[in-house]
Amino acid sequence: MAQLFFKYGTMNSGKSIELLKTAHNYREQGKEVIIMTSALDTRDGVGTVASRIGLSEDAIAINADDNLVDVIYKNAQDKDKPSCVLVDEAQFLSKSNVHDLCRIVDYYNMPVICYGLKTDFRGELFEGSEALLKYADKLEEIKTVCANPTCQRKATMNARLVDGKQVTDGEQVIIGDEEYTSLCRFHWKLGRLKTAVMKDVDNKNTPVEEIVGRIAKASSK
Numbered sequence: 001m002a003q004l005f006f007k008y009g010t011m012n013s014g015k016s017i018e019l020l021k022t023a024h025n026y027r028e029q030g031k032e033v034i035i036m037t038s039a040l041d042t043r044d045g046v047g048t049v050a051s052r053i054g055l056s057e058d059a060i061a062i063n064a065d066d067n068l069v070d071v072i073y074k075n076a077q078d079k080d081k082p083s084c085v086l087v088d089e090a091q092f093l094s095k096s097n098v099h100d101l102c103r104i105v106d107y108y109n110m111p112v113i114c115y116g117l118k119t120d121f122r123g124e125l126f127e128g129s130e131a132l133l134k135y136a137d138k139l140e141e142i143k144t145v146c147a148n149p150t151c152q153r154k155a156t157m158n159a160r161l162v163d164g165k166q167v168t169d170g171e172q173v174i175i176g177d178e179e180y181t182s183l184c185r186f187h188w189k190l191g192r193l194k195t196a197v198m199k200d201v202d203n204k205n206t207p208v209e210e211i212v213g214r215i216a217k218a219s220s221k
């Protein structure tokens with residue numbers, strides 16, 4: 001029986017390279033795959049899965065209200081029945097997209113492997129990730145290490161940086177100039193506390209000792 005997989009990880013954990021590797025392995029065995037990605041993610045142009053080490057492939061760009069069963073059927077018409085469906089940026093799927101993927105697995109017996117983030121920079125689940133955590137047959141974490149140079153913990157959180165500083169609120173998705181980094185929970189929380197404390201420090205003459213004291217006090221709560 002085919003299964004629905006959700007392989008999740010933080011930013012820069014190598015999710016896209018895993019997807020491209022899986023596609024390559026299927027094709028080496030003479031099997032067709034269908035690659036899809038969210039139309040929301042325009043970093044590399046609509047309809048591309050690109051890894052940070054330079055490999056990339058065209059993908060079908062999908063929208064929240066697309067019927068994915070139709071999309072897959074249309075794209076499979078000229079080919080053999082695809083052996084697998086691969087979905088990048090799966091956090092941006094809508095709940096209804098995920099239900100379509102369940103139908104593809106259950107009624108067409110086609111495995112679907114989704115790759116994406118679990119949570120946003122605020123630590124909240126994305127719509128697609130929440131649905132996949134509920135409905136996927138298999139969950140797998142793609143691991144990476146905390147970006148803090150002194151830390152060896154596993155990165156499980158995503159931090160949004162603006163001008164190098166971690167921000168704690170804002171829209172869930174911005175396609176712009178902001179950057180992201182992946183941190184362990186400890187460093188992610190510490191960054192949020194620092195931001196919260198610094199908001200209160202409006203007087204530039206506040207002694208550094210006092211700021212450090214406030215951060216230590218906030219983090220011990």
Ligand SMILES: [Zn+2]
Nearest residue numbers: 146151184187
């Ligand atoms: Zn850390």
